[in-house]
Amino acid sequence: MNILSYLLLISSVIAAGFAATISDVRADIKTVATSMTGFDNAIEKLPAKGSIFDALAIKSLVDGLERALDKTTTDIKATPAPFTDADSIAILSDVKDVKPTILHILSNSITKKSNILNLPVPGINGLIRDSMQSLQGKVNNFENALIAASADSVKLEGVALKAELDAEFLKTIKAYS
Numbered sequence: 001m002n003i004l005s006y007l008l009l010i011s012s013v014i015a016a017g018f019a020a021t022i023s024d025v026r027a028d029i030k031t032v033a034t035s036m037t038g039f040d041n042a043i044e045k046l047p048a049k050g051s052i053f054d055a056l057a058i059k060s061l062v063d064g065l066e067r068a069l070d071k072t073t074t075d076i077k078a079t080p081a082p083f084t085d086a087d088s089i090a091i092l093s094d095v096k097d098v099k100p101t102i103l104h105i106l107s108n109s110i111t112k113k114s115n116i117l118n119l120p121v122p123g124i125n126g127l128i129r130d131s132m133q134s135l136q137g138k139v140n141n142f143e144n145a146l147i148a149a150s151a152d153s154v155k156l157e158g159v160a161l162k163a164e165l166d167a168e169f170l171k172t173i174k175a176y177s
Contacts, residue, residue: 020075022087028072029094032142035065036101043108046115055119062131069138073145081149088151092158095146102139102165106172113175129176136169 039061046054083091109116109132117124143162150158 019080020078022079022083022091024075025072025079025091026094028068028075029091029098032065032068032072033094033098033101035061035068036098036105039065040101040105040108043105043112043116046112046119048115048118050115050119052120055121055124059131062135066135066138069135069142073138073142076142076145076149079149082151083149085151085153088154091146092150092154092161095158095161099161099165103168106168109172110175125176129173132169132173132176136166136173139165139169 039058042054042058042061046058082088109128116128121127140162143158143165147155147158147162
């Protein structure tokens with residue numbers, strides 16, 4: 001075996017080690033769901049006069065959620081595509097399970113706006129708007145990667161779900177603009 005053959009063999013082994021699986025993607029979505037639940041609970045429990053510690057806790061939860069979304073997006077892109085019909089349906093079901101939490105976070109961010117704006121953080125309104133825009137970007141990256149990798153049988157449903165979430169994000173961002 002010559003040097004080129006060895007290099008090709010090594011690079012294929014390394015590349016295979018970086019591939020993700022459907023199981024990885026589904027586990028990642030569960031991590032995203034857990035992060036979203038924590039964020040949702042923090043907003044839900046935010047008192048009318050929250051502290052700097054409440055603000056830091058929420059910021060930490062948003063950062064963790066964004067990291068989880070980034071990892072999920074990376075794993076979707078690293079998984080051989082297109083996904084099978086069965087895998088696409090299972091993943092779409094996982095995402096649909098998270099949808100009520102996302103919608104609650106967004107609507108509650110508007111409902112609890114006065115509590116959020118009472119946090120003792122200078123420029124909180126702009127910070128929340130920027131965080132929501134960043135979070136929407138991460139969710140969009142996730143949605144786009146998932147739609148691209150999914151079987152044709154579920155793409156339209158994925159696009160419809162994306163449109164619904166995008167509209168809700170825009171409402172929330174507008175509330176803080």
